[in-house]
Amino acid sequence: MKSYQVVKFGEPLELREYENPQPRGEEVLVKITACGVCHSDLHLADGYFDLGDGKKITLADRGTKLPFTPGHEITGTVVAIGENVKDIKIGDSGIVFPWIGCGKCEACLDDNETLCEMPKYLGARLNGGYSDHIIVPHSKYIVSYGDMDPAQAAPYACSGLTAFSALKKIPLTSKDDWIIIIGAGGVGINGILLSPATHKAKILVIDNDPDKRGKAIEAGAYEAFSPDDETEIRNKIGIGASAAIDFVGRPETTDLGLSLVKKGGMVIVVGLYGGSLKLSLPLVPMKSMTLRGSYVGELKELKELVNIIKSGKIKLIPVKKQGLETANQAMSDLRSGKVNGRIVLIPN
Numbered sequence: 001m002k003s004y005q006v007v008k009f010g011e012p013l014e015l016r017e018y019e020n021p022q023p024r025g026e027e028v029l030v031k032i033t034a035c036g037v038c039h040s041d042l043h044l045a046d047g048y049f050d051l052g053d054g055k056k057i058t059l060a061d062r063g064t065k066l067p068f069t070p071g072h073e074i075t076g077t078v079v080a081i082g083e084n085v086k087d088i089k090i091g092d093s094g095i096v097f098p099w100i101g102c103g104k105c106e107a108c109l110d111d112n113e114t115l116c117e118m119p120k121y122l123g124a125r126l127n128g129g130y131s132d133h134i135i136v137p138h139s140k141y142i143v144s145y146g147d148m149d150p151a152q153a154a155p156y157a158c159s160g161l162t163a164f165s166a167l168k169k170i171p172l173t174s175k176d177d178w179i180i181i182i183g184a185g186g187v188g189i190n191g192i193l194l195s196p197a198t199h200k201a202k203i204l205v206i207d208n209d210p211d212k213r214g215k216a217i218e219a220g221a222y223e224a225f226s227p228d229d230e231t232e233i234r235n236k237i238g239i240g241a242s243a244a245i246d247f248v249g250r251p252e253t254t255d256l257g258l259s260l261v262k263k264g265g266m267v268i269v270v271g272l273y274g275g276s277l278k279l280s281l282p283l284v285p286m287k288s289m290t291l292r293g294s295y296v297g298e299l300k301e302l303k304e305l306v307n308i309i310k311s312g313k314i315k316l317i318p319v320k321k322q323g324l325e326t327a328n329q330a331m332s333d334l335r336s337g338k339v340n341g342r343i344v345l346i347p348n
């Protein structure tokens, strides 16, 4: 098994070779056909998240042991199964759901594994998909994608699911409502593409990159503005938007979202760029606003999402396939903001 691994935080990934692991019990060994490159892989490789005001959470403190293999947007084919596996067979293919909990706590038993305090996320706590094989803890985490291209299906495990779960947290909207999407990178574009499957509201996109605004309109956004066009945005949305989803997660972007929602509105922070927010507290009760987070999504949501993408009713996110051996280049391209859509790594 060839894996591109974080050997030291803040350094490029290194190629390491291992014996193929043997699945035991409920485990399944999957031969990887594709793995998307996600922004959070950069934070994982750096080894920390910036909490603002000089504070950080480090992955070492959160229990990530080195070396480890990043990558959580995985598709593959089952090549070996543990002795207790019954409901999947060798040769079956699917998207691997990576947001796996401990399986024992109340959150996990309620199928809210992303709320688990002891998660075992693939590509973060357990080895992930920048490899040609992966051990998946249980067959239930492999979701069939039908006859889709596996590279096209892979980004739905994170980029697609994250956007979908955030959209689903917004109460039902009507066609006169606005939902603001801040940041039209990979996840933001997925949010625009998936919005017709979840909401009637019009989508207004805010991004400071004119190319990304163009891509947002192509993806189906009703309007796209630069953050500097605040007057035009306000003229467009009138009393305010029903909700704003911040796919960037910087103090300025969340602050902008808070200023643009109407009374009773919701701001959902999804992006993990980092920093800390100064909030005018009286406005929280006066506007009855909700500020909440959304982290990736649940297995049941991935199943619902896969049914939507298989139905052919929504446009799919553009993907760019390249060899697994380009993992470091792919990460630096993503870091410099050069990537439109999603890079998907293909093991050879």
Ligand SMILES: [Zn+2]
Residues within 6 Å of the ligand: 038, 039, 040, 041, 072, 158, 159
């Ligand atoms: Zn991700």
Ligand SMILES: [Zn+2]
Residues within 6 Å of the ligand: 101, 102, 103, 104, 105, 106, 107, 108, 116, 117, 118
């Ligand atoms: Zn749990």
